Amino acid sequence: xxxxxxxxxxxxxxxxxxxxxxxxxxxxxxxxxxxxxxxxxxxxxxxxxxxxxxxxxxxxxxxxxxxxxxxxxxxxxxxxxxxxxxxxxxxxxxxxxxxxxxxxxxxxxxxxxxxxxxxxxxxxxxxxxxxxxxxxxxxxxxxxxxxxxxxxxxxxxxxxxxxxxxxxxxxxxxxxxxxxxxxxxxxxxxxxxxxxxxxxxxxxxxxxxxxxxxxxxxxxxxxxxxxxxxxxxxxxxxxxxxxxxxxxxxxxxxxxxxxxxxxxxxxxxxxxxx
Amino acid sequence: xxxxxxxxxxxxxxxxxxxxxxxxxxxxxxxxxxxxxxxxxxxxxxxxxxxxxxxxxxxxxxxxxxxxxxxxxxxxxxxxxxxxxxxxxxxxxxxxxxxxxxxxxxxxxxxxxxxxxxxxxxxxxxxxxxxxxxxxxxxxxxxxxxxxxxxxxxxxxxxxxxxxxxxxxxxxxxxxxxxxxxxxxxxxxxxxxxxxxxxxxxxxxxxxxxxxxxxxxxxxxxxxxxxxxxxxxxxxxxxxxxxxxxxxxxxxxxxxxxxxxxxxxxxxxxxxxxxxxxxxxxxxxxxxxxxxxxxxxxxxxxxxxxxxxxxx
Numbered sequence: 001x002x003x004x005x006x007x008x009x010x011x012x013x014x015x016x017x018x019x020x021x022x023x024x025x026x027x028x029x030x031x032x033x034x035x036x037x038x039x040x041x042x043x044x045x046x047x048x049x050x051x052x053x054x055x056x057x058x059x060x061x062x063x064x065x066x067x068x069x070x071x072x073x074x075x076x077x078x079x080x081x082x083x084x085x086x087x088x089x090x091x092x093x094x095x096x097x098x099x100x101x102x103x104x105x106x107x108x109x110x111x112x113x114x115x116x117x118x119x120x121x122x123x124x125x126x127x128x129x130x131x132x133x134x135x136x137x138x139x140x141x142x143x144x145x146x147x148x149x150x151x152x153x154x155x156x157x158x159x160x161x162x163x164x165x166x167x168x169x170x171x172x173x174x175x176x177x178x179x180x181x182x183x184x185x186x187x188x189x190x191x192x193x194x195x196x197x198x199x200x201x202x203x204x205x206x207x208x209x210x211x212x213x214x215x216x217x218x219x220x221x222x223x224x225x226x227x228x229x230x231x232x233x234x235x236x237x238x239x240x241x242x243x244x245x246x247x248x249x250x251x252x253x254x255x256x257x258x259x260x261x262x263x264x265x266x267x268x269x270x271x272x273x274x
Numbered sequence: 275x276x277x278x279x280x281x282x283x284x285x286x287x288x289x290x291x292x293x294x295x296x297x298x299x300x301x302x303x304x305x306x307x308x309x310x311x312x313x314x315x316x317x318x319x320x321x322x323x324x325x326x327x328x329x330x331x332x333x334x335x336x337x338x339x340x341x342x343x344x345x346x347x348x349x350x351x352x353x354x355x356x357x358x359x360x361x362x363x364x365x366x367x368x369x370x371x372x373x374x375x376x377x378x379x380x381x382x383x384x385x386x387x388x389x390x391x392x393x394x395x396x397x398x399x400x401x402x403x404x405x406x407x408x409x410x411x412x413x414x415x416x417x418x419x420x421x422x423x424x425x426x427x428x429x430x431x432x433x434x435x436x437x438x439x440x441x442x443x444x445x446x447x448x449x450x451x452x453x454x455x456x457x458x459x460x461x462x463x464x465x466x467x468x469x470x471x472x473x474x475x476x477x478x479x480x481x482x483x484x485x486x487x488x489x490x491x492x493x494x495x496x497x498x499x500x501x502x503x504x505x506x507x508x509x510x511x512x513x514x515x516x517x518x519x520x521x522x523x524x525x526x527x528x529x530x531x532x533x534x535x536x537x538x539x540x541x542x543x544x545x546x547x548x549x550x551x552x553x554x555x556x557x558x559x560x561x562x563x564x565x566x567x568x569x570x571x572x573x574x575x576x577x578x579x580x581x582x583x584x585x586x
Contacts, residue, residue, distance in 0.1 A: 058343065105341070105369050112341070114369045117360060123331040124365060127338020127346075130323060134299070134344070154361070157328035161335070164326070 002045050004213045010080060011041040011213075012269060015242045017076035017089055019265045022256040025093040028101070031252045032146060033073030035177035035210070035237035040077045042216045043142060043173070047224065052082035055109040061139050062128045064113040066121020067146035067175065068102040069254070074111070075099045083110030119152025121145065122172065126162045129170040140224065144173045148180030151189050156201070159230075163202030168227035172203075173219075175210065177239035179250045198232050210235025243268055278439040281471075282378045284417030285435050286310025289347055291418070292425050293318050299339055301325055301348035303332045309349035309378040309435070329354050333361040336373035345372065345425050352377030352393035352434050359399060366430045367403040373431075374424045380410070380434035381522035382550060382567050383472045388557040393434075394550045397470075398527025400432040401500050407431040407453060408500040410521075410529075412474035415444035416497055419451040427453065434471065438560040441475045443495070456503040462490025465578045466510040469520040470496050470529050472560075473548070473569065477520050480574035491578060502532050504540070511543040516581035518546045520574050522564070525549035544584035546577035 002010075014037045022028035044050075049061045065074045075092060078084050084098060091097025098108045102116030113124045125143035132139045149155065162170050176194070178185050185191060195205045204226040208219040219233040239253065240246025243265045246257075257265055266272045290313050292298045300322045306312040315322040325332035329350055336346035355362070355377045366373045382392045400408045407429050411417040417435055424431055443459065444450065450457055456468070460481050469477040474495045481491040492514055496503065510517060517537075519530035530547030537545055550567050564570040 113338075114364070117364045119330075120334055120361060120365050123334030123361070124338040124341070126331070127335035127340075128342055129338075130299075130335065131339050131342030131344055134321070154328075154330040154334075157326070157331035158334075161325055161328060161331055165323070 007042050007045060007213050010045060011038045014041055014073065014076035014080060016266070016269050016271055017079060018072040019243065019257065019262065019269070021072045021075065021089055021092040021099070023262045024090060026256045027093055028072055028256060029069045029254050030072065030256070031179065031239040031246060032067055032070035032175065032177060034241045034243060034246065035239045036070055036144060036175045037073045037076065038211050038213065039173055039175070039216055039235055040073055042213060042220060044077045044081055046217065047220050049139065052110070055083055059137055059139055062112045062125065062141040064115070064121040064125045064141070064143045065103050066115055066143055067118065067149055068115025070146070071099065071101065071103045074103055075108070078108070078110045084108065118146070118149040119154040122155055122158035122162070125170055126158050126167060129162070129167040130165065132169050133167070140169050140171060142171045142173060144175060147174060147176045147178065147191070147194070148185055148188070150174070150191065159198065159201045159203065162230040166229050168229055170230040171223040172230070172232040174232055174234045175237055176234055177237045179239040179248070179253060181253050183250050195234055202229060204229060204231035205234065207234045207236065210237035211241055277442040277445070279414035279442050280437060280439045281411055281414055281417040281435040282310045282437060284411070284414035285349070285376055285378070285421055286313045288418045288421030289314040290317060291422055295345065295425060297343060298345045298347065298425060299323065301332050301336055301346055303327055303329050303350040303354065305350050308351070309376060311347070311349050329358040330361050333358045333373065333375065334365045337365045337369070337371045340371040340373050347374045347376065349376035349378060351391060352380035352396045353391055355432070356393065356396060356399065362400070363403055367405045370405045371430060372428055375432045376435060377432065378435045379437040381436060381472060382555040382563040383522050383560045384437050385560045385563060386557045389554040392555040394524045394555065395527070396432070396434055397499055397523050397529070398531065401527065401532065405429050406500065407498065409453070409498050410434040410471040411497040412471055412495050413440060413443045415442060415448060416451045416495070419448050420453060420497060423453050436472050440472050443474065454498045454501045454503060456494045456496040456506045458492060458494055460491065460493040462492050463513055464490045465516045465518060465582050466492040466494060466514040467518045467520060467574060467578060468494045468496045468510070468529065468533060470499065472522050473520040476564065476571050477574055479571040480578065483571060483575045484578055489578065489582070496529060499529055499532050502536060504536055507533060507536055508541055511541045515585050516544050518548060518574060518577045518581050520548040520569065522569060523549055525551055544581045546581040548574050548577045
């Protein structure tokens, strides 16, 4: 069993990878990668039934990063788990690289769905969950959605259908970081009572602090133990979490740090001394 | 009396035939009674997924199933597949997942529902997507055979079927039907008419009319628009030297567009395109619509003469 301290250290190393990737590429999406990374670290390390040396193992659990632009976070955890190498991380956004700008199942081992266009992953996850059920498999499907993403109408087509089909093996983690591309969600499109929306669509709902490792583990237990229908973990997070000047700052949804900011980030992550 | 049938019925028969393969699953968006997937649903409810009136979700549920080793057949009206075009592009075609989409009730031939239901651009838009096979068969038998062959295909596909009945052409000729291979239904050396879907039988009638005037026309059923049977087109250029395309589809980007694209980069021959002339339809019976759109038999015959007159 991985301890909370080990998970925190894993997430810290992933944050270092994330900053390295976007700094090297001078492009990409650090904000949503930093908000999701504690969740990804715990999910990959404690929940997913996967085989890094056999990424296409048919009976693996599926993880679908529907907010596919937050790819540095996923590449970081894939490297830590051994699906790809740390050297591969240098290929982020580089011609021919396994780390395409948005996660791509055709390019990167361990990626189950080619995302990048919002509002698609939950439908794909629903298909994956139906496949698991048809095979009487115990495998679970996890889909990570962004909060801005649920402004896409197609998310609600899938939410309604998944509950109709009582897909207890389908689980969503919502990265509720409150910021989208242009600005705060509250400014761009108010979403009112998000938990009530999912409940009214027939989902099991739990809310947690998405940066508190103890709460995350309880939340993941909730997902794996709720089998009477689809379940959603609404994780309240901070966009850019872990880097002071990125935290809760819409400017770092899709912007890379400059050299000076990069240095500061590495200091804050404990990689170098000030 | 010519035997008649609707291509959508051929699709329904094929799904039932394919049911013996446990990997075949059927997805519906509340139009199974119309697209004819309902027969599969009745026989195999456990492998039929109702997606409600939600086409965007349906296509990606298909992608998830295909990525897990299943062979999903998803159908709705041709026009409603179009609202899920980006799902088809990004979630199906791009990862090259064999999801088979059937758009029924395509073209102005759909009739009295009017322009909102008459997809005249479906073949064009799906033809622009890498990896996607695009088909528009002409009769129930070929629709059945092509659908059965799709289950063995590793590529995603879009197939348009039609609501209304057309003559059955291939009874007893099932082995002639292969994805990507056009079929010569009639041979003549003066002009070649290349048609798809409901326009194949119209083209055969046009060839009869031309024959009465001493003009010998070849008629080809080009049921697969992509991959296009380029070898056959090259052969027609050399044997006939003048071509006509005929389709119940916008003249932009469909069969006529596909043939024109091939010709300009290869052996050139005069080409006349019969199709919907970049306008929307209206309510009318199927036969009336072919007249209103100027794509019925006399228009095909006239186009054949124009093409022949342009031979150098």
